[in-house]
Amino acid sequence: MTGESGTKIGLEIHVQLNTGKLFCRCRSTGETHTGTRISRRLYATTGEMGKSDSAVKFETFRNRTFEYLVTENSCLVEADEEPPHHIDGEALETALVVASKLDCILLERVFVMRKLVIDGSNTSGFQRTALVGIGGTINTSRGPVRISSVCLEEDSARKTETNGSSVQYSLGRLGVPLIEISTEPDIKDEEHAVETARAISFVVTATGKAHRAAEAIRQDVNVSFGHGRIELKGISRISDIKECIRAERERNAALGSAISILGERTGNETFNLTLRDVSELFRDTQSRVLKKGLEAGNQILGLVLPGMHGLLKSGDFRLGRELADAVKTVGLSGLMHSDELPGYGVTEEEVRNLRSMLSPRKVDGFAIMVARVTDIERIRTAMELRLAKIITMDLAETRGYNPEIGTFFLRPLAGSERMYPETDVEAIEYDQKHVCALSEKLPRTPEEASMEISRKYGISRQDADTIFRENSLALLERISEISSDSRWATRFILQLKGAFETKHGKALSEDEIISILEAVRNRNLGRESMEKALDLVYAGKETPLSVSASSSIVPLSSQELDTILRQILDEGGPGSEKSRIIASIREKSGRPFDPSTAMKAYDSLKARAGK
Amino acid sequence: MSDLGSIKFGAAIRFRYRNTVLSGTFIGIENGIVTIKLANGYNAGFLPDSIEILEHSEVKAERKKEPTRKAEGAKISILSTGGTIASRVDYTTGAVKPSEDIDWLLESAPFNRNGSRLTAEFRIIENILSENMKPSNWIAIARKIKTDLDAGRSVVVLHGTDTMTYTASAMAFMFRSLSHPVVFTGSQRSSDRPSSDSFLNVEGAVSVSSSNLGEVAIAMHSSPSDDCISAMRAVRTRKMHSTRRDAFKPIEEGPMGKYSNGKLEMYGEYRPLSGESTLDDRLEQSVTMTYFYPGLSAGDFESMASGKKAVVIMGTGLGHIADDLLQSIRRLSRDGTEFMMTSQCIYGRVNPFIYSTGRNLSDAGVTYLGDMLSEVAYVKSMYVLGNFPADRFRELMTSNLRNELLERLKL
Numbered sequence A: 001m002t003g004e005s006g007t008k009i010g011l012e013i014h015v016q017l018n019t020g021k022l023f024c025r026c027r028s029t030g031e032t033h034t035g036t037r038i039s040r041r042l043y044a045t046t047g048e049m050g051k052s053d054s055a056v057k058f059e060t061f062r063n064r065t066f067e068y069l070v071t072e073n074s075c076l077v078e079a080d081e082e083p084p085h086h087i088d089g090e091a092l093e094t095a096l097v098v099a100s101k102l103d104c105i106l107l108e109r110v111f112v113m114r115k116l117v118i119d120g121s122n123t124s125g126f127q128r129t130a131l132v133g134i135g136g137t138i139n140t141s142r143g144p145v146r147i148s149s150v151c152l153e154e155d156s157a158r159k160t161e162t163n164g165s166s167v168q169y170s171l172g173r174l175g176v177p178l179i180e181i182s183t184e185p186d187i188k189d190e191e192h193a194v195e196t197a198r199a200i201s202f203v204v205t206a207t208g209k210a211h212r213a214a215e216a217i218r219q220d221v222n223v224s225f226g227h228g229r230i231e232l233k234g235i236s237r238i239s240d241i242k243e244c245i246r247a248e249r250e251r252n253a254a255l256g257s258a259i260s261i262l263g264e265r266t267g268n269e270t271f272n273l274t275l276r277d278v279s280e281l282f283r284d285t286q287s288r289v290l291k292k293g294l295e296a297g298n299q300i301l302g303l304v305l306p307g308m309h310g311l312l313k314s315g316d317f318r319l320g321r322e323l324a325d326a327v328k329t330v331g332l333s334g335l336m337h338s339d340e341l342p343g344y345g346v347t348e349e350e351v352r353n354l355r356s357m358l359s360p361r362k363v364d365g366f367a368i369m370v371a372r373v374t375d376i377e378r379i380r381t382a383m384e385l386r387l388a389k390i391i392t393m394d395l396a397e398t399r400g401y402n403p404e405i406g407t408f409f410l411r412p413l414a415g416s417e418r419m420y421p422e423t424d425v426e427a428i429e430y431d432q433k434h435v436c437a438l439s440e441k442l443p444r445t446p447e448e449a450s451m452e453i454s455r456k457y458g459i460s461r462q463d464a465d466t467i468f469r470e471n472s473l474a475l476l477e478r479i480s481e482i483s484s485d486s487r488w489a490t491r492f493i494l495q496l497k498g499a500f501e502t503k504h505g506k507a508l509s510e511d512e513i514i515s516i517l518e519a520v521r522n523r524n525l526g527r528e529s530m531e532k533a534l535d536l537v538y539a540g541k542e543t544p545l546s547v548s549a550s551s552s553i554v555p556l557s558s559q560e561l562d563t564i565l566r567q568i569l570d571e572g573g574p575g576s577e578k579s580r581i582i583a584s585i586r587e588k589s590g591r592p593f594d595p596s597t598a599m600k601a602y603d604s605l606k607a608r609a610g611k
Numbered sequence B: 001m002s003d004l005g006s007i008k009f010g011a012a013i014r015f016r017y018r019n020t021v022l023s024g025t026f027i028g029i030e031n032g033i034v035t036i037k038l039a040n041g042y043n044a045g046f047l048p049d050s051i052e053i054l055e056h057s058e059v060k061a062e063r064k065k066e067p068t069r070k071a072e073g074a075k076i077s078i079l080s081t082g083g084t085i086a087s088r089v090d091y092t093t094g095a096v097k098p099s100e101d102i103d104w105l106l107e108s109a110p111f112n113r114n115g116s117r118l119t120a121e122f123r124i125i126e127n128i129l130s131e132n133m134k135p136s137n138w139i140a141i142a143r144k145i146k147t148d149l150d151a152g153r154s155v156v157v158l159h160g161t162d163t164m165t166y167t168a169s170a171m172a173f174m175f176r177s178l179s180h181p182v183v184f185t186g187s188q189r190s191s192d193r194p195s196s197d198s199f200l201n202v203e204g205a206v207s208v209s210s211s212n213l214g215e216v217a218i219a220m221h222s223s224p225s226d227d228c229i230s231a232m233r234a235v236r237t238r239k240m241h242s243t244r245r246d247a248f249k250p251i252e253e254g255p256m257g258k259y260s261n262g263k264l265e266m267y268g269e270y271r272p273l274s275g276e277s278t279l280d281d282r283l284e285q286s287v288t289m290t291y292f293y294p295g296l297s298a299g300d301f302e303s304m305a306s307g308k309k310a311v312v313i314m315g316t317g318l319g320h321i322a323d324d325l326l327q328s329i330r331r332l333s334r335d336g337t338e339f340m341m342t343s344q345c346i347y348g349r350v351n352p353f354i355y356s357t358g359r360n361l362s363d364a365g366v367t368y369l370g371d372m373l374s375e376v377a378y379v380k381s382m383y384v385l386g387n388f389p390a391d392r393f394r395e396l397m398t399s400n401l402r403n404e405l406l407e408r409l410k411l
C-alpha cells in the first residue's frame, strides 16, 4: 500500500454542511458581529484515560488569552454559556448517508465526544465530534482507497487576529456541522491524492447539503516520508494538495541533508543555547523591524547557533525557518539569522559588531530577534526543544500550508488521548434502514447528479450540470421554492446574479438574496418585482431590509401601462416603434411590468388608433 | 467467547463486529449498549449480541489518592462541599459526579505557578450536590468553618451553585461576627472542560479571603469573560441564570469588591472583620416557603403552612395574594404560625399600604419584609426562631441584622 521510497499519504476531507448548526438552533451563515466581545482563558485538563495530551501541554506552555467576537448567528451555546442542545437531525442524517454511500459500517449508536483543542478555536476547549461510520472504501482509477472513518463534528471559530499572546476569534463559524472523512494511507502519490479528494467531495456534494462558501471544503493531508507522520492542515483548494505534498517532501529531504552536515560539525548532541541582550549594538539602527521593536520597549536578543552556518538559509537548507517557527510559538514575530544578514536594514557594520560580541566559530551561525529579556527562558526552551526534535529527524507534527511560503509549523500532533465523552448529549439512536435507503437514492456520478437535477427542476442538462458543479443545488432549491419558478431561479443563479454583480460592482450574500426574495414574495409580488428589488439593492439604492417596502417594486397596473403607452405613442418618433416599445416603457417608469402584457396593450392601442 | 460482564473498565479488548476485527478500550455496558473506546479515540456503541470478544486484558485496581492535604502554617482553608466545582466525569456512566479529590483543580491555578505555591489546607467536608443540601448540613458546615476560623485561617467554601445563596446566607446569619473572611464559590461550567469558570472563581475567592471583609461573600464571575470576579454579599445575592458564568448577581446593590488581573479591589460598604468569630449554631427547621400563583387553593396553601412555626409567602408585586387565602392565614396565625411576605418580582420592596389587599394581609398578621430576598427571608427566619425568644420574631425579622435589608434602592 505504500508508494515510492516509504512515502505514505492519507487524506482527511472536511465538508461544511448548509444545515443549521450542529448543537444549537443558530444558522450556519450570517456572521455579522454584534459588537459584544468576551475574553477567555483555557486550562488544560487530563483526558479520559488520565494522560495529558502533548498538544494540550504545548498550549498551556503558550499561556494565551482568547477574545471572541459575538455574531448574529451565535447564542449562549457558542459562547460556552449553555450546554449543547440536541443534534441537528438533517446534519446527522447527511453524515450517516455519506458514511453509508462510502460503504462504511454504521455504528448502532452515535456517541458525541469532546476532542480537546485548546488553541482557543473552540470556546469550550474541545470540539464536539461523533463517529458515524468506520471501515469503508472509495473506488479510484488506481484502485480502492480505504476509508477509516466518517465523523460529524463542529467547525471551529474563525481566527480574526493574533496580537502577541492574545488571539481573537469570531463565533460565527463555530458549531457549523462538518463531515470529516479520513482515508487510510492507501494513496499512491500526489496525483492520486487529488483524484481521491475529488471523489470523496463528490459523495458529500451529491447530498445537496454541502455548504457553498469558498472555504466549505478543507483538506488535511497526512504524509510520511519515513520520518514520522506530518499532518498538513487546512488546504482549501483541492488542486493545492499536489503542491503541498511536494513542498513537504522537499523539506523532509533538505532537513535530512542539513542534519547530517550539522551532525558532522557538532555531533548532534543536546544544544545548549545562550541568549543575551545585544540591544546596545542597535541603538542607531536603520532596520525598521528592530527600530520599531526597541521603540516599543523591547530588547534585541542575540545568540550563537552552533554548527549552523550556511544551513539556516542557503541552497535547499532552511533551518532558519524551523527556528523562526519555534520562536513564533512563544509570541515572537520571527528572527533574523546569519545566512540572511546583512539584510532587512541591518548594516554590515552592525553584523561585524554583533559577530565580535557573540564570537561564533566559523561553522556557527547566529541570530537576533526582537523580544523581552524576561522571555529569554521561554524562547530558549522553545528553540532547544525544536532543535532536539529535528536532529533526531523526528518530523512528526501538525503543519499548515500557504502557496507562497510552503508548509509551516502549527503545533505538535495531537494524540488519541485527547478525547472523552460529551456528557451533555445522550447517545443517539437512529434508523439504519432509512439511512441506507436514502443513500441508495444518491446519484453515483456527477452525470447522474445533473441528470436528476435537470429532471426535477425541468431545466436543461447543461444548466443542471453547471448548478451541480458550482454546488448551487441548495440555492436553486430555495429560490425555486420562493419564486415558484425553477427556470427563473436557474436563470438568476447562472446569469442574472453575475450580471448584477458586474453592472454594480457589488456582491450580495446568499442570505441577503434569499431574504430579499422572501420579502417580495410576502407582498404577493412576482418575478418582475423580485428582479427589480434585487436591482435596487445591487445598485445601492435600497438595503435588503428596506427594499420590500419600496413602491418602485410594485408592477405597473394595466391602466398605468395604458397611460404610459399613450404618452409614448403621442410623442411618436423611433421610441414608439414596436421593437423599441419595451425599452421606452422602462425609460418612462422605473417600475416592473410584464413585457408580454405590455406588448398586448400596445397592439390593442395601435389597433384602436388605426381605426 | 468471553463474558462481557467480566470485563472491567479500562481493559484493552479485541473484538469482531460484522466480520471486521476491531480493538479498543472497554468502557462499560449501559441501557443494553456496550460502549467501547476505539483505537482512534472515539467511543462507539454496540448491541451486546452484535460483537464477539476475541481477547481482553485484566485491569489492576486503581490506587486511591489521599483526598485531603494539611498544610503547616496555612492562612487559608479550602473546604469542599461537593457540587459542579468539585465534580468530575464518571467515565463508566458518563455522568458528572462529585469528586473525592480537588487537588487537580488547584494544580493549574496561577498562585501555584512560577515556583510559588499557595499554602492552603484542603478538606472535603461534604460531598453532595447542592440540591441535596439540608439545613442540618448548614449547621455542620458552620461548625467546620468555625474550627478553621478559630485556628486563624480564612475559609473558601466550594459549593454547588444551585443552593449556594441559601447555604451562604445561613452562614451569614449564624456567624454574628467573623475573625477571618468566609467566601463561597462554585462553578457554572463543569471543571472537566478547559473553559471551566472554576479555575478563575477559586483564584478570585482565594484573593477575597485575604481581605478584611467581615461578611460572608460569594465570589463568582462578573461577566461571561474570564477577567473579573465579583465579591458579592451572600444575603443580597441570587443565582439569576441557569447556565451562564455570571449567573450570580447582587440584587439592588453592587458587589463589595472585584478581583481582576491578579488584583483585588474592595470598595463597597461592608462590615470589617472582628477580633473573634461568634457562631449561633441553631436553626429552627419548621419553616416553609410558598409561591403564590393565580388559582392557588386554600387547601393546598394550608397543607404547606399548617403546623409550621413560620411561612414565607412569595406574593405578587407589592406583596399580594388572593383574598380567599386570608381566612387560612387568620386561622393559622391564631395557632401561632408567623407569616411573612416577600415579592416574586425579586427586584423592589413589598408594601402593604398601597392596596386594600395588602392592608387586609397586614391586619391578619402578615409581616412585610421590605426588599429582603425570599430565600434570605426563609433562612433568616430559621435563624431568628432558633436563637431568639419567639416574641422578638417580628422585630428581628424587620431589623437589618446582616445588611440583608436595603434602606435605599438606587436607580
Ligand SMILES: [Zn+2]
Pocket: A021, A024, A025, A026, A073, A074, A075, A076, A077, A078, A175
Ligand atoms: Zn447558537
